[in-house]
Amino acid sequence: MSTSTLKVESGIQLLARLTKKPTIQNFYPPLFQSDPKPREVIEITFSEDAPQCLLNDIICTNLLPANFGGAEMGLLMFNCSGNFSYVSLMSRVRTKIMANTTFTGDKIDDIIEGLFNNLFVVEIHDATQYYTTLYNLENVLTAHPNISMIIFDTITAFYWSEQGYKIQKMDTYLKRVLSKIQHVTREHNVIVLYTKPEYFNSHKDVSDNQEPCCEFPCLEGVNYKIGVSYDKDNNYIAKIKSYNIQLEKGFCVTDDEIRWF
Template structure:
């Protein structure tokens, strides 16, 4: 007789879920996503170089007020590579507000909006594997304390792989799935979308991971719902290949004056 599986949530998760209705990340960042991502989904970004420029642009759109076209949500950044900093984010936010003249903001209003957006950014700098696992164990407490967080960005999820290897080497794909399962369990019930980066080479198989591991249609343990590959072209533009369970799209952009312009 087949056993029926029930989703079990803690008392804290239940109280958090019932206490308030949070703004989610649905229909976020249309430059890359057609109709998503949705709460609970996992987005993987990989490249042979740092993708911090793209992550920063996505974070800006996430904390930007709804009336200005953003999602107006809280973003938690687990920073293992040191590529994302508050000064860099602040500079990008200021640039966004000052270049978008159609916002019609006066200087005082601009400062208030900027402060509100910065208040919705939570950065945790992590320097070793022990800190990483401790951070994951504390994720639920962080999400309870800051109930407006709807997007968790981890750059890079696999940063401490080699430091954790000893006599027996864990396969890269198994290591990645194990970490992803830990994160998914920690954010369960909090309506959070997970976005993480990994190096392009990080795969146990000779075949590309995007070929061997299909994207899941709905949030599933250890599975990715959207995979984004970023690479630079010969003409100095960039391409993002966006793969979901049902579609593959190709988006081009360039970086001018420290900001992304979509082509």
């Protein structure tokens, strides 16, 4: 006699499954030739001198409405590094809006207020708060079904504070944290984007036979890997890699504004 396993879903999982996410378009075109799909994972690796303004520019573009060239997404951000600045982001949003409209004054302020209603930032100060917030994430995503992307800056912020007498390899730690995140978020069809420093690697732990963390074609559980570094010509290079794409894009930063080549 054959046996079968009956999968029982919670009320939160049922709501997540029945909730339709907005169609994602114009997801930061300078880096992505095609828009990432729900449940995909994006890794951005920064060198020590790479600018924080790149992440702010990605957030800004994805918040903006379609008529301003944006993706019009709801975003949830785990600010683990303490580098996020509302002032800097608001300045960037205002600059992009003013470049694409003749609106002034109160009208622009109203647009910005509407955009920031779609941005949810959680300030994370230690590992306990990190995981407590993560385990409560299902409730947050259910209460705000317009959230289409979750950002972790940086995903490895509490690595050293979690190490005991036996040090866990960096790649093992990263896979474990990412697996926890995907376990919570997979029913909600959100894009996960995380940053990590360039040095955070334990190359001996990387295997070509690792099981992917997600069901879509990917590299070691990550659909897009973007490495940002400084080159000899005083510009920045972003190396984008996915399971079927490898390309490089250059940019420079002037007065905290990004210009792509």
